[in-house]
Amino acid sequence: MKLSSEVEILRDEVRRFIREQVDPRSRWIEENDAMPDDLLKMSRDMGLFGLTIPEEYGGSGLDLAGKCAIEEEMGQTNYGFATVIGNHTGISTTGIVAQGNAAQKQKYLPRMASGEWIGAFALTEPQAGSDPAALRTTAVRKGDRYVLNGEKIYITNAGVADVFTVMAVTDRSKGIKGISAFIVERSFPGFEIGRNELKMGMHGCTTAPLYFRDCEVPAENLLGGEGIGYVQALKTLTAGRVTVAARCCGMMDKLIRQCVDYMKTRAQGGHKLAEYQGLQWMLADMSVQRDASRGLVERAIDTLMRGERGTMEASAAKLYATESLAKVVDCAVQIHGGMGYMREFGVETVYRDARIVRIYEGSSEIQRNIIAGLLLRDD
Numbered sequence: 001m002k003l004s005s006e007v008e009i010l011r012d013e014v015r016r017f018i019r020e021q022v023d024p025r026s027r028w029i030e031e032n033d034a035m036p037d038d039l040l041k042m043s044r045d046m047g048l049f050g051l052t053i054p055e056e057y058g059g060s061g062l063d064l065a066g067k068c069a070i071e072e073e074m075g076q077t078n079y080g081f082a083t084v085i086g087n088h089t090g091i092s093t094t095g096i097v098a099q100g101n102a103a104q105k106q107k108y109l110p111r112m113a114s115g116e117w118i119g120a121f122a123l124t125e126p127q128a129g130s131d132p133a134a135l136r137t138t139a140v141r142k143g144d145r146y147v148l149n150g151e152k153i154y155i156t157n158a159g160v161a162d163v164f165t166v167m168a169v170t171d172r173s174k175g176i177k178g179i180s181a182f183i184v185e186r187s188f189p190g191f192e193i194g195r196n197e198l199k200m201g202m203h204g205c206t207t208a209p210l211y212f213r214d215c216e217v218p219a220e221n222l223l224g225g226e227g228i229g230y231v232q233a234l235k236t237l238t239a240g241r242v243t244v245a246a247r248c249c250g251m252m253d254k255l256i257r258q259c260v261d262y263m264k265t266r267a268q269g270g271h272k273l274a275e276y277q278g279l280q281w282m283l284a285d286m287s288v289q290r291d292a293s294r295g296l297v298e299r300a301i302d303t304l305m306r307g308e309r310g311t312m313e314a315s316a317a318k319l320y321a322t323e324s325l326a327k328v329v330d331c332a333v334q335i336h337g338g339m340g341y342m343r344e345f346g347v348e349t350v351y352r353d354a355r356i357v358r359i360y361e362g363s364s365e366i367q368r369n370i371i372a373g374l375l376l377r378d379d
Contacts, residue, residue, distance in 0.1 A: 050113030057109035068246035075250020080204025092119030099224035120161035159206025190215030201352035245321035
């Protein structure tokens, strides 16, 4: 996909930053399950937190194509770091950019663009993950504020976030049309963030539950009006699924390069691994899966940037790229043999990180449901 010269320059800067600053800290991040403060500061100074925020609010104003180009670069490095930046610049800010009024944008976007305030997106609940219609968190209007009660789980960036886009039910009788979105600040009374969850992968990026106990949210923090929260969530997740798929392409790209280098240098039975046809075929399949995934990502980007709904295209890209990554990283471990199972070579880290992408922002099963539903609907 053709990118502007500005995006090409930014991508080169991100690539250099990853190589010189993020990669050398990746092992520390993995082992300590924390993100170095100086790395976040450098990210702020580079403008990484403002990638998708309009220039008038201090951001770079990247469109979806630009965002996906950066996400593919982010897929080449520590997954926790990529997630902190990607979640903030994706589903955690795009709702405010798209649905926020002038006052909300002026209040929140400049601080989010600078990285002073990090964002999080809160939809998932213990009883409502893939089924937003089952949300139990409620928001009741009382004078000049809403009072929120409920619980969210598995919220990415929760431990470091200052601004949360929260979905809550304002009118149970209207079903999904009774779900609204709110901008909630960390300091609001009645709002509590739980402990950081210990995860299989994605180390360095906090994931925690949120608790709302008579949490008071000013009425002016209602995002986009009552009853459109669910529609907003779907639009936000549609674009988010494409960026996840783009990051998967970057992860596959790096794994393939690692396998090529390893096969060319590692000998077994008197021959370089690159001489064994079985491994050659494995490598070929990995390359085809990456390229096909990239093609689906580009199709989804093109559809959404034309202003079309793009639900089918986004789900197809997310489904295929995440499932392909699972196959590619499994092959990468196999090609590396025992070394692929050892932490020092990094392949096993990607193996653990890659497992989450088939679950969050709509599981593979949900993507299949969406695709099949669109194919079978009566127009």
